[in-house]
Amino acid sequence: MIYEELVAGLQAIEGVRFAEYEWKTRPAGDFGTVQLDFEAAVENGDDCKVHRAWEGSVDLFTHGQNDTAVEAVEDVLTEICGSSWELNSIQYERETRLIHREFVFQIEAR
Amino acid sequence: MAMTMKTEGLAELSSRISRLADKAELVAKKSLFKGAGVVADAFGQAVSSIKTEPFQGKKDMRLPSPEEKGALVGRTGIAVFKGTGSEINTLIGVTEAGGYTYIGGRKVAVREIARSINSGTSFMQKQPVFRRAASKAKTSATQEMIREADEIFEEIINGSG
Numbered sequence: 001m002i003y004e005e006l007v008a009g010l011q012a013i014e015g016v017r018f019a020e021y022e023w024k025t026r027p028a029g030d031f032g033t034v035q036l037d038f039e040a041a042v043e044n045g046d047d048c049k050v051h052r053a054w055e056g057s058v059d060l061f062t063h064g065q066n067d068t069a070v071e072a073v074e075d076v077l078t079e080i081c082g083s084s085w086e087l088n089s090i091q092y093e094r095e096t097r098l099i100h101r102e103f104v105f106q107i108e109a110r
Numbered sequence: 111m112a113m114t115m116k117t118e119g120l121a122e123l124s125s126r127i128s129r130l131a132d133k134a135e136l137v138a139k140k141s142l143f144k145g146a147g148v149v150a151d152a153f154g155q156a157v158s159s160i161k162t163e164p165f166q167g168k169k170d171m172r173l174p175s176p177e178e179k180g181a182l183v184g185r186t187g188i189a190v191f192k193g194t195g196s197e198i199n200t201l202i203g204v205t206e207a208g209g210y211t212y213i214g215g216r217k218v219a220v221r222e223i224a225r226s227i228n229s230g231t232s233f234m235q236k237q238p239v240f241r242r243a244a245s246k247a248k249t250s251a252t253q254e255m256i257r258e259a260d261e262i263f264e265e266i267i268n269g270s271g
Contacts, residue, residue, distance in 0.1 A: 021235075022171055022235050023170070023171065024170065024171060025170050026170045026171075026232055026233070033230075035236075037238045037241065037242065038238070038242045038245065038246075040245055055241070055242075055245060057229075057236070057238065059229070059230060059236070061232045088229070089225070089229055091225070091229070091231075093231055093232060095233070096231075096232050096233070098232050100229070100231065100232065102229045102230075104241070
């Protein structure tokens with residue numbers, strides 16, 4: 001499944017720990033999560049779903065700007081999803097002083 | 111075989127077609143309003159699907175509290191339409207009237223609560239209910255926009271618009 005390749009690619013990034021869906025305990029360093037959110041598109045044929053696309057998201061939490069981590073995440077998204085992703089938002093969390101970037105992607109379900 | 115076609119009333123038709131051009135922006139705005147309304151309704155329904163848990167103090171990962179969810183009820187809708195050159199835009203989501211609310215004695219922007227729930231934070235699990243609602247409503251919103259535009263065009267061509 002392509003999604004599993006995406007997860008593996010993100011988990012191979014040095015200096016950032018990635019988990020699927022959530023961290024029960026927040027890691028000390030820079031970290032992220034990846035998850036599938038919902039079925040974004042479907043093509044039907046012969047009474048079945050011939051092609052499906054999932055929409056999902058990657059959330060990257062960094063203590064500083066960390067351009068290296070951002071570029072690494074974007075490289076993995078480009079490698080696996082092509083151009084079907086975007087940086088949806090950048091937020092600064094006052095409570096934790098973390099920078100939160102949310103990437104949204106669409107990926108073929110197979 | 112040769113065939114002759116005869117058309118009468120071209121001047122009237124031409125005048126009505128020229129009115130189409132004059133009213134193009136109005137048609138675009140009315141259509142967008144209809145489509146945006148469909149998505150805004152979907153956002154309103156999406157709020158009810160947000161999972162909550164009572165606030166239990168600071169912890170590593172939590173769900174929104176019922177108070178945070180309650181702050182969004184009735185505060186989704188369509189914001190001001192803005193035209194820039196050939197584009198007409200609107201914002202759908204938590205309206206400007208959403209303003210601020212008090213959660214645990216702290217003043218919080220309602221839009222910030224909506225964003226925290228939709229995108230998650232490092233301590234709140236994300237529930238992308240608005241992104242999902244927008245995606246699901248896209249087809250019916252487009253159909254509604256086309257239907258509205260067709261209806262207005264028909265009124266103009268028939269001389270009643």
